[in-house]
Amino acid sequence: MSDKIKENSKKYNLHSWSAQGKLNPTVVTDAKGIYFWDDKGNKYFDMSSQLVNMNIGHGNKKVIEAIKFQADKLTYIAPGYAIDVKSELAEKIIEIAPDNMGKVFFTLGGTDANENAIKIAKMYTGRNKVFSRYRSYHGSTYGSANLTGEPRRYVSEPGIPGFIKFFDPYIYRESIAFNSEEEATVFYLAKLREQIVYENSTTVAAIFLETVTGSNGVIIPPKGYLKGIRDICDEFGIMMVCDEVMCGYGRTGTWFACDNWDVKPDMITFAKGITCGYVPLGGVLVSKDIAGFFNDNPLMCGLTYSGHPIGCAAGLATLEVYKEEKLIENSKSMGKVLGEELEILKTKHKSVGDVRYIGLFSSIELIKNTVTREALVPYGKDPEGIMGKILGMLKEKGFSTYTHENIIIVAPPLIIKEEEIKEAMAIMDEVLDYVDSLVVED
Structure with a gap:
């Protein structure tokens, strides 16, 4: 059944911002709180709140x-x-x-x-x-x-x-x-x-x-x-x-x-x-x-x-x-936790040029040269599909988000808890080890 869903999606739907022939959309079967699941039973942290809109999380009764x-x-x-x-x-x-x-x-x-x-x-x-x-x-x-x-x-x-x-x-x-x-x-x-x-x-x-x-x-x-x-x-x-x-x-x-x-x-x-x-x-x-x-x-x-x-x-x-649920307050307090995790990544990974955050709205800016701060991919281009590969590696480990230019967005639902932030950002830490291998230091 899930194969048919994907087949029909590619056959009959036009998907935004994409060359249609290269698409391989994930079939989603369920979502709850800060998580969603695909047809294979894989569980994902929704670390971008989909399109930075699922502030209260999935499935609020x-x-x-x-x-x-x-x-x-x-x-x-x-x-x-x-x-x-x-x-x-x-x-x-x-x-x-x-x-x-x-x-x-x-x-x-x-x-x-x-x-x-x-x-x-x-x-x-x-x-x-x-x-x-x-x-x-x-x-x-x-x-x-x-x-x-x-x-x-x-x-x-x-x-x-x-x-x-x-x-x-x-x-x-x-x-x-x-x-x-x-x-x-x-x-x-x-x-x-x-x-x-x-x-x-x-x-x-x-x-x-x-x-x-x-x-x-x-x-x-x-x-x-x-x-x-x-x-x-x-x-x-x-x-x-x-x-x-x-x-x-x-x-x-x-x-x-x-x-x-x-x-x-x-x-x-x-x-x-x-x-x-x-x-x-x-x-x-x-x-x-x-x-x-x-x-x-x-x-x-x-x-x-x-x-x-x-x-x-x-x-x-x-x-x-x-x-x-005091979500405005939670955004502020959990934003501090997320900010601390981001600063750790910035210190640890040479591929992280900058991190920016306010509340639960944050980004990781990736670079390919630690001296010149050259962006990991050129503005408006990603000819080698580097950012797509990074996104795929994150998703394979259960961290779902999106990228834009050389930026990774991290903006989870406002209901997120401290232990969930740390568990998700541990996945980011792993993937950034790979990104570090792409960096030139002189």
């Missing part, structure tokens, strides 16, 4: 029962109607968001959350240019693909006019040796401000940024950086939009990642952690000022499944799980 209850009560109603779960979920999200937030526009996921945030920023400001960073991923539909900076945007080019890219505060890869994070912040903000002036600041509607850069390296903003972005936006009347699709809902040890730096964006886009993949849901949080603007101006955004009843019911239950 509370969320499953909420979905069942809502399916019996009301499966669908058009978004123009008022229903209990949609109103309640919006209220609950506003309660945990920064206190300048006023309303929520619900979407199906992260990419359409960013699509609609682009439109809202343009409607609110009357401007047409949008800034975003090179090492970013904001989605794959056409507008969000133009927001995206990394190679997955290339197929959407020639792009939409008005999308401008700037550089991340990627200190590890910077040619300048900064004396402090604050010094780096001054440099990066000055270059961004200069670029905005050159682009004519009166035409810039928004600056989009992943509060913590996600798959492109878990790049954590240096001290003062986000507040500096806030100041630049205030100076020029630009909307600050934080994409928290990946880093929201406890992933970094706070409800929203921007809370770590006490920054209040004009908009926050979210998805993943609001329902943890149990059903699709995303959204855009807008400030009270933006919400007020649309009291007299039409909001030209709409989706058939905006505020879907089953999605909202799942979202309400998921928020209860976060609170009842």
